[in-house]
Amino acid sequence: MNKIYNPNKESWSEVLKRPTQTVDDIEGIVNEIFNEVSRQGDRAISEYTTRFDGVILENNVVSLEELNSAIKNIPVNLQNAIKLAKTNIEKFHKAQLTNRVEVETINGVSCWQEKRPIEKVGLYIPGGTAPLFSTVLMLAVPAQIAGCKEIVLCSPPNKKGELAPEILFAAQLCGVTKIIKVGGIQAIAGLTFGTEIIPQVYKIFGPGNQFVTVAKQLATKFGVAIDMPAGPSELLVVADDDANASYIASDLLSQAEHGADSQVILVSTSKNLINSVSEEIERQIKELPRQAIAKKAIANSKLIYIENNEFALDLINEYGPEHFIICTKNEDFYINGIANAGSVFIGDYTPESAGDYASGTNHTLPTNGFSKAYSGVNLDSFLKSMTFQKISKDGLLNIGETIELMAEAEGLQAHKNAVSIRLKDIIPAKTGIS
Amino acid sequence: MNKIYNPNKESWSEVLKRPTQTVDDIEGIVNEIFNEVSRQGDRAISEYTTRFDGVILENNVVSLEELNSAIKNIPVNLQNAIKLAKTNIEKFHKAQLTNRVEVETINGVSCWQEKRPIEKVGLYIPGGTAPLFSTVLMLAVPAQIAGCKEIVLCSPPNKKGELAPEILFAAQLCGVTKIIKVGGIQAIAGLTFGTEIIPQVYKIFGPGNQFVTVAKQLATKFGVAIDMPAGPSELLVVADDDANASYIASDLLSQAEHGADSQVILVSTSKNLINSVSEEIERQIKELPRQAIAKKAIANSKLIYIENNEFALDLINEYGPEHFIICTKNEDFYINGIANAGSVFIGDYTPESAGDYASGTNHTLPTNGFSKAYSGVNLDSFLKSMTFQKISKDGLLNIGETIELMAEAEGLQAHKNAVSIRLKDIIPAKTGIS
Incomplete structure (x- = not known):
């Protein structure tokens, strides 16, 4: 050292x-696979799975039978460990739920902020020699707490066409709604465009190798959000x-x-x-x-x-x-x-490995100096905040002129007009009453 | 219709x-300007300002004199309108401050989440015929509440080499720390790489035309975060x-x-x-x-x-x-x-224009269907959440075996070892005491 x-x-x-790492030379293949998946859907997915994972799958959706047999393949002490980790992660992420924020900014102008779930999310879990089932907990637990309706998990199959039983066990424990045996660039492309089998999602989470990382970045060009750039x-x-x-x-x-x-x-x-x-x-x-x-x-x-x-x-x-x-x-x-x-x-x-597995904090974190601007994955990563406002006649009287003056100074007459047309109705009425 | x-x-x-809109044909010029600004810094900035804004600037940092004279050019009723709008925006965004979230997930394992400011942020304010000073309020007010240390504002100069007085007035009202007369792609490139004059920032906010939008997207490749893709x-x-x-x-x-x-x-x-x-x-x-x-x-x-x-x-x-x-x-x-x-x-x-100016909610919002996954700009956009954990000997006894089992199942022996090496010290000591 x-x-x-x-x-x-x-x-x-x-x-x-x-x-x-330089990623420029990866972009060609990522673009190609995105094109093919967008054009040919599941047919392309299937071909790339054969090419990259070396397996021909008749059906890449994990069945109930596979889920049921997974649990039998996991020693009870490991099952209990996964459950304990899940409980801690759940406690910490549930505590992150926030109430709606409501303020009457001026008399008659009520504003509030509410967080609502991202309805469809995709979780990518890398395969390889070791099954990273802990990441299933880190992504699916907050997705479920947030109330995401569709929680789609993609992970590459092994040579036998299977996913690790630990991944399946963790996924069903945490409310994943669909598990698909597909990995790499083609998984990210499938979640981006949707196929008959893979649902199109609004946000993609999870770690991966350079190919997956570049694919996630490309997904953002098609309007899909991602958790963060990975490194x-x-x-x-x-x-x-x-x-x-x-x-x-x-x-x-x-x-x-x-x-x-x-x-x-x-x-x-x-x-x-x-x-x-x-x-x-x-x-x-x-x-x-x-x-x-x-x-x-x-x-x-x-x-x-x-x-x-x-x-x-x-x-x-x-x-x-x-x-x-x-x-x-x-x-x-x-x-x-x-x-x-x-x-x-x-x-x-x-030890750092406590956070990787079981303390309750999330292990999907910003690398590469991104912590200067990015949060690690947390409950809010699965929610978006929306604002609401409701203004009464009095409220519009209180801020109407302000809006008119500012809109006019910005040269936006129609913005001003949307207020003036209402004030005209309110002010005579007011005068009539007083 | x-x-x-x-x-x-x-x-x-x-x-x-x-x-x-197709943006592919814009990427060439955006890449070129990023290259030049990264290589030549302020010299390139200055050349592009002359080329695109038609003005030669000796100094592109807004001076105190310019700030002072700006206020004299704004009618008092508009000044008051801007102040009222600022007050409402401030009230609503201050209400979004959250306390730290702390949980003892299991006896001896204390976890908490805290939000800390993004230290350096860049705010882009478009120029053009109408000065969008309302956007200054929408970005600088929450940046200041969040506690961002450097709040850098960039906006393109007009043919006289000036910024609109309303922009300068709003900027100083809201604690912007540096105002630079630079616009378009070159502004985003400057904030991305930093020059002698333009500070490098960690996150860039603000609307803009297609060129600015593509430039912001390119900035993310260099590790700079952005508020959201615009449309x-x-x-x-x-x-x-x-x-x-x-x-x-x-x-x-x-x-x-x-x-x-x-x-x-x-x-x-x-x-x-x-x-x-x-x-x-x-x-x-x-x-x-x-x-x-x-x-x-x-x-x-x-x-x-x-x-x-x-x-x-x-x-x-x-x-x-x-x-x-x-x-x-x-x-x-x-x-x-x-x-x-x-x-x-x-x-x-x-009316929608109430939210554009003065109700208190933010007007920097997800377009193009991005509301499915993105929040509008809010206080949290200027903060990142960090997690902390502190584990006692008892805490490690409570989750140590869980970590060991999971790390082993993931094939990560060194992760397991970081726990085992500590447990070895704790368990004999425990036994000695009991």
Whole structure:
């Protein structure tokens, strides 16, 4: 790992540089698949599934039988673990429900804001060697709480044409309404345009590889919203002399095993700690089954010594980490000062993997510095806020002239007229009464 | 205007089709300007300002003198109108502030969600014949309430190299921190990459023509967030026999005057009303200074008769209007049933232009059916929610095994290990005590 001592502010952007990927060469194939799916629907879907997933599916909708047999394939202790995680995620996301906001801004002018569910949402769950069923919980639980009517899950089938039983178990536990065995670009294209089998949705959620990421970005051009732009996973730990080096090493490695392009950073006011963490990583990495991946990520990663906490905080905010662990005596300084981070983990007994699975917070978080502007997935991601207003005659008398003056100054006479035509009816009536 | 009677559900997508624009031919020039601004910074900005706005600016930052002289050019009654509008917008958006959400999901596992401001935001205000100073209020007021540190406003200069005094007045009233005379694609590029003069921002807000819209979309590729994809303005009115045809005609025309590509729709259960509104439009349109524009928009627009309210509501939700006016006896049916709309206006005395200026709601709203997934601009648009968690030893004992089981099932051993390494320390200690 690269050790860096007191980098000056001018060098921060270089020091904090993320391993980048170019996506331009992917756009061709993404455009092609979108075209085909939009033209040929399920026929195209089926062909791409054969081409990319190596399987011919007669029916890509998961049946009730498949759902029922899934549960038999999951050990009871894992079932209970999934249920406990679901309960915690549910508690935290239910607490995020908000009441309608209502204000009479001026006498007779009543305004309110209400959140209503996005009716149709698509959840993308990657396949591959390990089934990421935890992401099913993270997306379907808030979708259900929000009241989304259609919750469509797409995930690529394995060579046998199956989805992992854990994904099926989690999906039915959380109220997913349709599960379709389709992955990659073709899944995103299907959710964007709709086919006979795949419902067209209004917003697409979920992680994925570069192809899925570019496909989601293209979906936005066709009017479909997405949760956020995705990037490789990352973790930044700030720690001082008191912190436990072996815990920190284990956290850094837990992110490093995600992918060769993951990035982990330790920022510390203690040179001793930096050295101990570095040694611990060397020691622990040898035990990992995914050490080949973790080693590549660790090669990209940094141990940064910074003399004082103020500078450290500035640097961390400049980076805007997806996951941010605080293991320092003065933890409140960092809790209060952090402006840009996805999710924050505080103290010795709060490993980042707790948030990945079971603390109750969401693990779909902004990477790549997007925490500067984006929220992680939360209940509001499945709702949109709408405003309402109702104005009485008195209310229009109170703001009518204001509207007329402003509309006129903006050169919008018809905007003014919509008020004047009403005021004309109100004012004589008023005069008549008084 | 096109009158359509009882369209069947299969024809809805055709009936509700929006006037579309192709943007592909714009992408070339947008890419070129982004490249130049990213390479040459202010020099490129200056050249494009000369080319597109026809003015050579020595300094494109608005000075204190310009701000001070602006106020002298605005009649006092307009100043007061702007102040009243600001007060109402402020009241409604302040009411949207939320407290932190805190939950102990299981004993020893404390999770909370907090919203923190997006530190740097860019507000784009179009220029052109009429200065849209109302949009300054709609964007800068919530930005200030949210606590954004840098609020940068860009707007194209006129031929004299000036911004409209109303824009300057509104900007200083609402705490904008820097005002720059730059418009179009080059403004969005400047906010995306930053130049010596234009600060790089994390999120860009505001309306604009097709060029600005495509530029904002390109900005997202460089990691900058945007408020929402923009499209031409639109209004849908639902009204019954009781409604006032001349009010409704005035509302339809107020949206029609925005642009030739605006769309206005009346849905009614009354053929009489449809005929009266049609006649009223013919009558009122003759008085409008912008009748050439309004006429083109009206040509695209529709009067739709639908026999019953249930069908009408379905059709309206299928369309997802930006602005939705309800003038019916059974207004609660539509208020409760509307699933997709930007902002809703209820009753005879609530013209849409009230929301454009002074009721207090925001006028930056999702067009083009985006209300199915997007919120209009609101206080939360200037904040991002972050999550925090702090777990005690007991807490980790309560969820540790759950995390271990799930991580293992996902094949992520290092995620499991980050828990196991801590549990090993906790459990012997526990045993020692008991």
